[in-house]
Every structure is written in C-alpha cells, then in structure tokens.
Amino acid sequence: MAGNSDLLTCYLANRGDLLKYAAGITGDYVHAEDLLQEVWIRCQSSEKPENPLHFLYRVVRNLAVDKYRAQGRERQCFVQADEGIAIAVPAPTADAETNMSDRQELDAIMAALDELPEKTKQAVLLCRFEGWKLREIAAELDIPIGSVHRIIAQGLEHCRKHLYASE
Incomplete structure (x- = not known):
C-alpha cells in the first residue's frame, strides 16, 4: 500500500468487521465484497491517516453511499420490462418550487448550525452528516458519550425550532 503498512495492517486485521459493516449498508455480502475491493484500491493511494480504522470505516461508508446514489439514478432512468429488458424513461425531476423550498430548508438548518457552540455543531455534523x-464523536471531541448524546439532542432541537420558526 505505497509504504502505508499501518493502514494495510489495520485493513487486514479488521477486514471481517469492515465486510460486516459494508454488508449492513449494501444489503448483501456480494456487493460488500466488491466494495471492500474498491476500498483496498482507494487506500493504496491514500496518505497515512491519523486513525487508520476510522479512516477505513469512513471510506467504506462513503463508497457505499456513492454506489447507493448511483443505483438510485439508474432506477430513475430505467424501468424493468416484463421480458427482463431495461427500457429508458425520462427521470422524474422536482419542480422549481420544490427545489426552492428544499434550498430554503437547508439554508435555515445551516444558519441554525452556525448559531450553535462549536462542539455542539461538530457533534451534530459528525453524527447526522x-x-x-x-x-x-466522544473520542474526537474529548468529551463523555453522555455529553455527546445531550449536545446532539440540543443541537437538533435548536435546528428544528429554527426551521419551523422560518416557515
């Protein structure tokens, strides 16, 4: 792995757990195996991460989400015919009003997050995004798990209030 023996050692030592994690996201072990092969390829060109295990789990999650989104786009573009043939159909698109509403909600949430104390904001972003x-999160922010739970709940409640106040 391009001189990154810590990442290789971590990958090999935790491959079974990574496979279970990937299978939980993808829904089956066949896709999870494919995903882990792609993780292996991506990690060969990676810089040495500070926390190799956390890095590997994040790469697995990000690749799984990317694949899920790509499959969603495929499902929007193709319909399975009775004969097993995929037929191209136009992808449904949201209207301008829906796009505007969604953008306003996102702007309101981002504004609410900016009002939070830094640790609360980080905890919410790390948990939800x-x-x-x-x-x-507790290890990253160097606070007890109970505090993490509490500040995330407070942050989400603040965002909820801010969102409904803007409507």
Missing part, C-alpha cells in the same frame, strides 16, 4: 457513532 458523516454518520459517526457516539463513541467516535
């Missing part, structure tokens, strides 16, 4: 577990 990055998919980190509470124990990972």
Whole structure:
C-alpha cells in the first residue's frame, strides 16, 4: 500500500468487521465484497491517516453511499420490462418550487448550525452528516458519550425550532 503498512495492517486485521459493516449498508455480502475491493484500491493511494480504522470505516461508508446514489439514478432512468429488458424513461425531476423550498430548508438548518457552540455543531455534523457513532464523536471531541448524546439532542432541537420558526 505505497509504504502505508499501518493502514494495510489495520485493513487486514479488521477486514471481517469492515465486510460486516459494508454488508449492513449494501444489503448483501456480494456487493460488500466488491466494495471492500474498491476500498483496498482507494487506500493504496491514500496518505497515512491519523486513525487508520476510522479512516477505513469512513471510506467504506462513503463508497457505499456513492454506489447507493448511483443505483438510485439508474432506477430513475430505467424501468424493468416484463421480458427482463431495461427500457429508458425520462427521470422524474422536482419542480422549481420544490427545489426552492428544499434550498430554503437547508439554508435555515445551516444558519441554525452556525448559531450553535462549536462542539455542539461538530457533534451534530459528525453524527447526522458523516454518520459517526457516539463513541467516535466522544473520542474526537474529548468529551463523555453522555455529553455527546445531550449536545446532539440540543443541537437538533435548536435546528428544528429554527426551521419551523422560518416557515
């Protein structure tokens, strides 16, 4: 792995757990195996991460999400005919009003996040946008897990209030 023996050692030592994690996301072990092969390829050109195991889990998650989104785009573009033939159909698109509404909601949430204390903002972003577990966030922010749970709940409540106040 391009001189990155720590990442290789971590990958090999945790391959079974990574496979289970990937299978949980993808829904089956065949796709999970393919995903882990792609993780292996991506990691060969990676810089040495500070936390190799966390890095590997994040790469697995990001690749799984990318594949899921790509499959969603394929499902929007193709319909399975009775004979098993894929037929191209136009992809459904949201209207301008829906796009505008979605953008306004996102802007309101981002504004609410900017009002939060830095640790609370980081905890919410890591939990909801990055998919980190509470124990990972606790280690990253150097605070107890109970505090992580509490500040995430407070942050989400603040965002909810801010979102509904803007409507």
